[in-house]
Amino acid sequence: MKRILVTGGAGFLGSHLCGRLLRDGHDVLCVDNFFTGARRNVAHLGKHPGFELMRHDVTFPLYVEVDRIFNLACPASPVHYQHDPVQTTKTSVHGAINMLGLAKRLKARILQASTSEVYGDPEVHPQTEGYWGKVNPIGIRSCYDEGKRCAETLFFDYHRQHDLDIKVVRIFNTYGPRMHPNDGRVVSNFIVQALNGEDITIYGDGSQTRSFCYVDDLIEVMVRMMNSERGFTGPVNIGNPVEHTMLELAEKVLMLVGGRSRLVYQPLPADDPRQRQPDIRLARDQLGWQPKVGLEDGLKETISYFRHLLQIGVAA
Ligand code: NAD
Ligand code: UDP
Ligand code: UDP
Numbered sequence: 275m276k277r278i279l280v281t282g283g284a285g286f287l288g289s290h291l292c293g294r295l296l297r298d299g300h301d302v303l304c305v306d307n308f309f310t311g312a313r314r315n316v317a318h319l320g321k322h323p324g325f326e327l328m329r330h331d332v333t334f335p336l337y338v339e340v341d342r343i344f345n346l347a348c349p350a351s352p353v354h355y356q357h358d359p360v361q362t363t364k365t366s367v368h369g370a371i372n373m374l375g376l377a378k379r380l381k382a383r384i385l386q387a388s389t390s391e392v393y394g395d396p397e398v399h400p401q402t403e404g405y406w407g408k409v410n411p412i413g414i415r416s417c418y419d420e421g422k423r424c425a426e427t428l429f430f431d432y433h434r435q436h437d438l439d440i441k442v443v444r445i446f447n448t449y450g451p452r453m454h455p456n457d458g459r460v461v462s463n464f465i466v467q468a469l470n471g472e473d474i475t476i477y478g479d480g481s482q483t484r485s486f487c488y489v490d491d492l493i494e495v496m497v498r499m500m501n502s503e504r505g506f507t508g509p510v511n512i513g514n515p516v517e518h519t520m521l522e523l524a525e526k527v528l529m530l531v532g533g534r535s536r537l538v539y540q541p542l543p544a545d546d547p548r549q550r551q552p553d554i555r556l557a558r559d560q561l562g563w564q565p566k567v568g569l570e571d572g573l574k575e576t577i578s579y580f581r582h583l584l585q586i587g588v589a590a
Pocket of ligand 1: 365449
């Protein structure tokens, strides 16, 4: 049994991770500033004797005593991370420095939730960990992409300079219950639009691709990575390699939800990557993992969640 800090623990992925760690018998300290996270995401954990929730912004120092750290704090959807881009970079960079400083003082193992966005608009397909990416340093996505790249740099420098026990995962598009209903991500947008009978907004011509991983598969591999042998630092891609166009996704959501929403086409946002698919051989070979949940099953769970949110008036 360990004491585990999860930053960003009241967010979409963080809340699932906190639940999993408690089920595994650990004590969990969830730290969040509630920028995009919500108390309702962790309300069901509140009565668990091993769970503690702390409101705190990771851009400020944090002095606590734990054995392990999962660093997830950072807004993840373009709408949210572009809302206050300076704060986004600060969260990734100052947040990483503070959590690395904490890990160094405690000699604690620390895992960074990095992202496929470090590959930018990739020229190598599918993306392997050895690819350095094609990232615009001054565009509207840069606060997130470059912030996350700098955080990876900090992790590897603390590892080389201070022998810190680090783990870095690069998460590809993940979806599931507890995604923020208004965060503008494609899965939540399409489902909420379909449930409300509104037009489904396809950006560009819908031929751009993403590969979607269901949250349970992702949490499983994050835990495996944290438990992997010392010295296996990553970075390791985690995600589902089955690739879809946004048009295919829209049609699948419509088929599952029913209703009469129409597809409407809107301009493609700047620097929107054309294609994205993880090469997960490293995760498969080193961690013995591969995703199990198919898109249709995962979407059904997610649709039920959003249907419930709409019924209780949260995602009006
Ligand atoms: P999310 O927005 O639901 O969760 C992020 C959490 O971090 C929120 O609870 C938010 O309130 C908190 N937070 C933001 N800034 C903070 C700060 N300064 N101090 C403390 N807490 C802060 O997003 P998510 O999808 O759960 O993403 C979690 C992590 O995984 C992020 O680091 C994200 O970059 C990474 N990631 C997610 C995906 C995905 O598809 N979901 C893909 C790649 C990477
Ligand atoms: N830090 C923290 N909690 C700790 C130890 C450090 O938040 O328990 C922060 C501290 O604010 C510092 C940062 O982590 O600025 C980096 O720490 P490190 O020891 O690497 O650097 P230094 O303190 O020498 O700048
Ligand atoms: N997208 C879309 N309609 C929407 C929201 C997003 O067509 O209502 C597209 C978006 O342009 C991108 C893809 O879906 O090509 C994935 O977008 P998301 O914001 O979910 O993730 P990211 O671009 O960060 O992978």
